[in-house]
Amino acid sequence: MHKSDTFIVEQFPSLRTSDLKEWDTISNICVLGKNNSLLPYRVRYELTKDGLFLDYYIHGIPKEQFIEIIFETSNLGIGETWYFLCPVTNKKCRKLVLSQGKFIHQSTIKGIHYIQQTESTPKxxxxxxxxxxxxxxxxxxxxxxxxxxxxxxxxxxxxxxRATQALHRYASAMQNEKEVWAWFHQKSDLQE
Incomplete structure (x- = not known):
């Protein structure tokens, strides 16, 4: 049976609400994609009360997208928290990933994992x-x-x-590490 493809979240270009707060959101801005992203992209955005208008290019092909932004009062009652409303799932989220030419919530992509989820247990x-x-x-x-x-x-x-606590955590991690490797050696001895 064919194993499904595994996509890594960190490899997708992403748009975060914190990015909008860091950028100068008063005027239109052009943002260039990072060199380590899968797709070279360039985003021009305009933030309004209704949401976010994006004009972006992927491999030279122009794309447009509107993403609704929800402003809610923070849990402390001081200021506002910004959320994107995913155009596909209508979920509130703080991060959208660029997949198949659109910024969408990562739950809509099948087989997506964080890089740590793909690593082995011993690692x-x-x-x-x-x-x-x-x-x-x-x-x-x-x-x-x-x-x-x-x-x-x-x-x-x-x-x-803090140093004493860190020493205890390090000592317990060392003990657990020895137990893990002992378990693996025991398993390999039984299989032989």
Whole structure:
């Protein structure tokens, strides 16, 4: 049976609501696609109260699209949160991906995954271990700085507490890593 294609979310050009806030949204702007994207694209947009008008080119072919924007009050009641309304699914979302010439919600693309979901379990576990070790090293380096104080007024400082917690997380990750590799070796011995 044919395995379905796996698409990686990070490889698709995307449009985020945070991008609109960072760009100067008062006037029309031209945005160029990144070099690592699958499709070379150029976007010119105009933000109105109704939504977002996009004029963009994919491989020299002009495309136009209107995306409705919903403004809701934030959960703290301070300011507004922006959401796109997907033209296909009518879902509220903060990120739309460019697929088949349109900006759509990623749930409409079959077989789409984040890059971490496509990696093997041992690799994910080892990356988790490496991240914890780097955090531990960073905190240890900060402890060796000139003005580091392990205690203030008889209590441990925040940095000392964080370093201790990072050490415990690193030690538990090391233990789990050994257990994972022991399990794999045990499985391979049984299969032989």
């Amino acid at each position: 994910r576990k080892s990356m988790k271990w490496i991240r914890r070790y780097k955090k531990y090293q960073e905190l240890e380096k900060r402890q060796r700085q000139k003005y580091y104080k392990p205690t203030y007024g008889g209590n441990l400082s925040r940095l000392a507490i």
